[in-house]
Amino acid sequence: MVVQMPCRGNRARRRAGSSAATFGYHGAVRWCRRRAGGWLVAIAALGLVSGCYHGDFIELACDRQGTCIGSATEATGTSTGSSGETSSGSSTTAIEAGLDAYRLTKIEVADPHFYYDFGGCKDVTDLLNFSVNDEIGSGGISFVLLFDPADPELNLAPMILTDGECVVGVDKTTCGYKNPDFKVSTVANNSADVACDAVVPGTTNPNYPQPNVAAPTCFTSPRGTVILPPLVAALPPMVLYDAQIVGSYGSPTAPVDTLVSGLITGFIPQSQAEQIEGMIQSFPFNMWGTVAGGASCQVDVNAPIDDTDPNPNPDLTERGVWIYLNFVAERVEWID
Numbered sequence: 001m002v003v004q005m006p007c008r009g010n011r012a013r014r015r016a017g018s019s020a021a022t023f024g025y026h027g028a029v030r031w032c033r034r035r036a037g038g039w040l041v042a043i044a045a046l047g048l049v050s051g052c053y054h055g056d057f058i059e060l061a062c063d064r065q066g067t068c069i070g071s072a073t074e075a076t077g078t079s080t081g082s083s084g085e086t087s088s089g090s091s092t093t094a095i096e097a098g099l100d101a102y103r104l105t106k107i108e109v110a111d112p113h114f115y116y117d118f119g120g121c122k123d124v125t126d127l128l129n130f131s132v133n134d135e136i137g138s139g140g141i142s143f144v145l146l147f148d149p150a151d152p153e154l155n156l157a158p159m160i161l162t163d164g165e166c167v168v169g170v171d172k173t174t175c176g177y178k179n180p181d182f183k184v185s186t187v188a189n190n191s192a193d194v195a196c197d198a199v200v201p202g203t204t205n206p207n208y209p210q211p212n213v214a215a216p217t218c219f220t221s222p223r224g225t226v227i228l229p230p231l232v233a234a235l236p237p238m239v240l241y242d243a244q245i246v247g248s249y250g251s252p253t254a255p256v257d258t259l260v261s262g263l264i265t266g267f268i269p270q271s272q273a274e275q276i277e278g279m280i281q282s283f284p285f286n287m288w289g290t291v292a293g294g295a296s297c298q299v300d301v302n303a304p305i306d307d308t309d310p311n312p313n314p315d316l317t318e319r320g321v322w323i324y325l326n327f328v329a330e331r332v333e334w335i336d
Helices: 039-045 125-138
Strands: 002-004 033-035 075-080 086-091 100-111 115-117 121-123 143-147 156-167 174-177 183-191 218-220 224-228 238-249 258-269 277-280 283-286 320-334
Touching: 100 125, 100 156, 100 258, 125 277, 143 320, 183 224, 224 258, 238 320
Parallel strands: 174 320
Antiparallel strands: 002 033, 075 086, 100 143, 100 320, 115 121, 143 156, 156 174, 156 183, 183 218, 218 238, 224 238, 238 258, 258 320, 277 283
């Protein structure tokens, strides 16, 4: 398998009054590749990655933006900026201690909600959220966002979402990679004056708590394919298509201690939602089997709920569901 070897690019500091950067790529781009196995192979073997979707991170990968966190390998190449000017150079950088790392300390599914028949159809979303946060609190699961750096005054910066191995302490939490191959490399596009909103119109239920919209100063990733680590240990990873990560910096300038009003969102097709199953608090959970309008029970059969959504790819007819995960995160010490 060929995967992208991250390569460091230039990060431009935002000028006063400038708009948030966009993530088109122009002209020639620098490619840095290495051969490796890893989680993409494992997920593909499970049949979780299939079909053709818009916004794949291969198209919006940070190496194409020239903004990736470097690997411990020298990389040379040529990059072309939005102005069409071409520059070349080389760098030797490493993913190492010193990155700005933030562990997600609270994750809640805002939409859809999940329904289960306990001798009567009940909304069990709070139970799922309790299970997720119980494992976060015990250190059983640790989603970590890495920035290089987390500086709200930059236009953009490299960002990685990874599955962390953390020692959670009262005064200090220390994290490192649980599996170095299990990570999503992208970029954080910063905005000083416009809210970062990743909610797709028409895909949320107004009767549920709403997904977060991050107030400035905030960051937005390009849309792409994200593979999330398991939300709880008993569940498999989730593949999110047309996914996006947004959040607000806890401070308008560095250093930043917290990320607030965070949101991870993406589309899960029915065929893949049917594969997300396991035991939650001693009851069997299947995502599609608990989504209203999917295969779940209905609280009121005379007023059925439909939380399913059309496929964001107009060429595909398979329905699915947009999932919205609200989060907050706290700065941790990162050790590679």
